[in-house]
Amino acid sequence: MIIELLLWPLLAGLAVAVVAGPMGAFVVWRRMAFFGDTLAHGALLGAAFGLAFGLALYPAVVLCCLVLALTLVALQQQQHIASDTLLGIVAHTTLALGVIAISLLPGVQVDLFSFLFGDLLAVNGRDILWLWGGALGILLLTVLNWRRLLSITVNEELARVEGINVTATRTLLMLMLALLIAGAIRTVGVLLITSLLIIPAASARRLSRTPVQMAVIASLLGAFSVVGGLALSWFADTPVGPSIVVAAATIFILSLALRRN
Amino acid sequence: MNIEGRVVYHRRFADYAAEAPATMSQSFAAPPDTDAPLVALRDVSVRFGTQTVLEEIDLALRPGRILTLLGPNGAGKSTLARVILGIVTPHQGQVTRRPGLRIGYMPQRIKLDDSLPLTADGFLALGSAGATRERRNALARVGVAHLRRRAVQQLSGGEMQRVLLARALLRKPDLLVLDEPAQGVDVAGQDALYGLLAEVRDEFGCGILLISHDLHLVMAATDDVICLHRHICCSGTPDVVSRDPAFRDMFPGHTATNLALYTHEHDHEHDLQGNIDCAGHHHDH
Numbered sequence: 001m002i003i004e005l006l007l008w009p010l011l012a013g014l015a016v017a018v019v020a021g022p023m024g025a026f027v028v029w030r031r032m033a034f035f036g037d038t039l040a041h042g043a044l045l046g047a048a049f050g051l052a053f054g055l056a057l058y059p060a061v062v063l064c065c066l067v068l069a070l071t072l073v074a075l076q077q078q079q080h081i082a083s084d085t086l087l088g089i090v091a092h093t094t095l096a097l098g099v100i101a102i103s104l105l106p107g108v109q110v111d112l113f114s115f116l117f118g119d120l121l122a123v124n125g126r127d128i129l130w131l132w133g134g135a136l137g138i139l140l141l142t143v144l145n146w147r148r149l150l151s152i153t154v155n156e157e158l159a160r161v162e163g164i165n166v167t168a169t170r171t172l173l174m175l176m177l178a179l180l181i182a183g184a185i186r187t188v189g190v191l192l193i194t195s196l197l198i199i200p201a202a203s204a205r206r207l208s209r210t211p212v213q214m215a216v217i218a219s220l221l222g223a224f225s226v227v228g229g230l231a232l233s234w235f236a237d238t239p240v241g242p243s244i245v246v247a248a249a250t251i252f253i254l255s256l257a258l259r260r261n
Numbered sequence: 262m263n264i265e266g267r268v269v270y271h272r273r274f275a276d277y278a279a280e281a282p283a284t285m286s287q288s289f290a291a292p293p294d295t296d297a298p299l300v301a302l303r304d305v306s307v308r309f310g311t312q313t314v315l316e317e318i319d320l321a322l323r324p325g326r327i328l329t330l331l332g333p334n335g336a337g338k339s340t341l342a343r344v345i346l347g348i349v350t351p352h353q354g355q356v357t358r359r360p361g362l363r364i365g366y367m368p369q370r371i372k373l374d375d376s377l378p379l380t381a382d383g384f385l386a387l388g389s390a391g392a393t394r395e396r397r398n399a400l401a402r403v404g405v406a407h408l409r410r411r412a413v414q415q416l417s418g419g420e421m422q423r424v425l426l427a428r429a430l431l432r433k434p435d436l437l438v439l440d441e442p443a444q445g446v447d448v449a450g451q452d453a454l455y456g457l458l459a460e461v462r463d464e465f466g467c468g469i470l471l472i473s474h475d476l477h478l479v480m481a482a483t484d485d486v487i488c489l490h491r492h493i494c495c496s497g498t499p500d501v502v503s504r505d506p507a508f509r510d511m512f513p514g515h516t517a518t519n520l521a522l523y524t525h526e527h528d529h530e531h532d533l534q535g536n537i538d539c540a541g542h543h544h545d546h
Contacts, residue, residue: 029377151387154373161346161366162388162432201376208378 005121006230009240012123013226015131016187016196019138019180021219024197025204025211026173029153033194034084035072035174038091039181040193042068044098044115046182051105058130062182068094069178073171118189118241120230127186134183138176149173150211187226188241199248200225203255221251298323299362299436299468300345305354307340314340316492318354322436327462327469329479332489333511338472339369341489342438345470362436365429365467369440370421373413381416381424382409388428399427403457419446430461437461438470443479455482 027036046064050057072090076083102110114122123131142149148169151159160166184193204217228251229244236243298321307315315337322328322345330338343349344356346366373379385396400406403423408416416424422442429437439458443451459482462469473479480486486502488494494507502508 029374031374147387147390154377154379154384154387155368155371157343157346157348157368158366158371158388158428160348161364161438205376205378210378210380210383214378 006234008123008125008128009120010226010230011128012131013120013187013230013244014223015128015135016180016184017200017222017226018219019135020184020196020222021200021204021217022142022215023138023177023180024199024201024222025215025218026149026153027177027194027197028201028205029211033198034087034091036177036181036194036197038072038087038094039065039068039178040185040190041091042094042098043182043185043190045094045101046098047110047115048098048101048105051110052101058127058182058186061185062179065178065182066175069174070171073167073174114189115185116189116191117239118185118187118192118244120187120240120244123186131183131186134179138179141172141176145169145172146212188244192241192245195245195248196222196225199245199252203248203252206255206258221255222248225251297359298357299359301355301357302344303355303357305344305351305356307337307344307349307351314491315344315351318344318493320487320493320496322468322470324435324468325462325466326484327458327471327482328485328487329471329473329483330487330489331473331479331508331511332494333474336474336490338474338489339440342440342470342472346438359435363432363434365432365434365437367422367425367429367437367439367442369444370418371425375414377414379413380410381405381413384413384424385428385431389431391431395431396427399431400424402430403427404453418444419450422446433465434467435465436468436470437465438472440472441474442471443473455479458482 027033043061043065046061046068047057049055049064050060053060068090072087075086075090081089099112102112111119148159148164149172151162151164152166152169152173156166159169180197181193184196188196200218200222201214203221204214207217208214225244225248228247229240232238232243232247233240301321302318305315305318306313318341320328330341332338340349344351346364347356347358381400382393382396385399397406397409400409400423403426405420405423405427408420408424411420413421413424422444426439426442429439437458442454442458446454458469458471461467471479471483480499480503483499485497486499487496488502488505488508488511490511494511495502495505497505
């Protein structure tokens with residue numbers, strides 16, 4: 001049926017895109033694209049654990065991303081290794097471990113391609129509920145903590161002096177990001193997630209004058225990208241995840257042409 | 262009326278103190294003593310790795326007084342301020358803050374990523390929830406009302422400092438901490454700045470901590486001075502400090518007329534440029 005073929009993927013993609021707007025804005029402002037990449041790579045390890053211990057695949061991925069986010073926050077408190085070096089080590093070690101773990105599991109066939117590039121066409125009604133539940137949860141938390149989140153992004157010391165619990169706020173942001181990334185693996189896959197965070201936010205930068213505007217416009221542009229990507233996939237029979245990224249990149253190039261006053 | 266209130270209040274305080282055991286006298290939950298320090302440091306030392314940055318610092322910041330930290334670059338002034346602000350935790354010593362203390366902080370400079378679309382007004386709104394009108398007034402007060410809608414990244418160093426000061430003032434602080442407020446400001450601007458600070462002190466009754474490596478106008482504007490070079494070299498009113506040999510060693514151009522009798526035990530050397538060579542615990546000349 002056409003509903004299952006198009007509507008479910010559309011709803012799933014939109015859930016991710018809407019949250020990726022504000023989260024992507026924070027990723028761009030705080031220059032933590034690599035952080036998102038690391039979480040995504042680690043997700044494969046979560047999938048392997050899930051398979052090994054007979055857990056459901058996506059809950060295991062979500063759990064792994066959350067644990068990894070907390071670990072990274074803790075590791076970044078230390079001063080000995082530069083943050084990007086640390087992230088590079090963790091990202092590729094967890095990815096390698098994930099691939100090894102999956103290859104060692106007897107009788108398990110994991111569609112690595114769908115994991116790396118997304119399998120949006122395979123989502124069902126239950127997935128949609130989970131994705132939108134998570135999306136609304138993250139959006140609510142973001143709205144409730146907006147000033148705090150923005151304040152630590154602008155300047156952590158100033159935020160601390162003004163009475164904001166910087167560590168707790170930063171941890172909240174990382175956990176929301178981890179949750180989004182775990183969900184977004186469905187849409188565009190491990191390798192393309194960062195693009196869904198960064199490209200709409202970067203496009204929105206030229207169109208906005210306030211942080212709120214930038215977050216909202218990024219959500220809208222992300223939604224357009226999902227629609228455009230699905231359309232491209234439908235008419236040209238291209239893989240969905242990469243099509244969404246190409247649509248987002250096209251919007252970015254168009255946004256470059258627009259002049260901001 | 263004010264005076265009456267104070268008399269009564271002091272009597273009650275004294276009664277309470279008489280009843281309380283001596284050990285409790287430091288930790289009254291009851292009436293805040295108007296002269297009690299906002300922040301007090303006792304025997305505070307800070308190390309970064311193996312390097313000692315601050316040693317055995319004792320100081321108290323009091324309401325309605327301006328205290329200036331003077332010292333050359335690398336003396337640990339900013340670190341000391343960050344201990345007072347609660348950003349840096351000392352590895353030794355005690356920091357006591359008055360409960361509910363509201364601090365306004367003006368850092369030397371802050372760097373914002375270009376990707377963040379933020380106006381000066383939006384920046385102020387992050388510090389305190391208040392009406393637009395209050396933010397406009399705060400900007401006008403520090404003389405940059407026209408920058409309200411300007412992107413923060415487009416502000417010059419001096420303009421940004423004023424916006425930061427406005428953000429600190431909007432918090433109606435009990436304690437205002439300003440890191441190198443006179444940097445990159447011309448003499449007339451400095452004069453205006455110190456005038457404003459005195460005004461703010463009178464209005465809020467707040468304590469002010471100034472950090473400076475430059476002393477000309479500061480000495481006129483401040484109530485107390487601490488000369489810092491990892492440890493406190495000398496402290497007191499500007500008048501007293503400017504006669505101190507440690508002060509004159511630190512700022513050789515600023516000659517005091519009187520030779521003070523007080524001598525200071527020094528464990529570092531000062532060269533002709535006024536830079537202090539602190540490596541020289543063991544002098545080999």
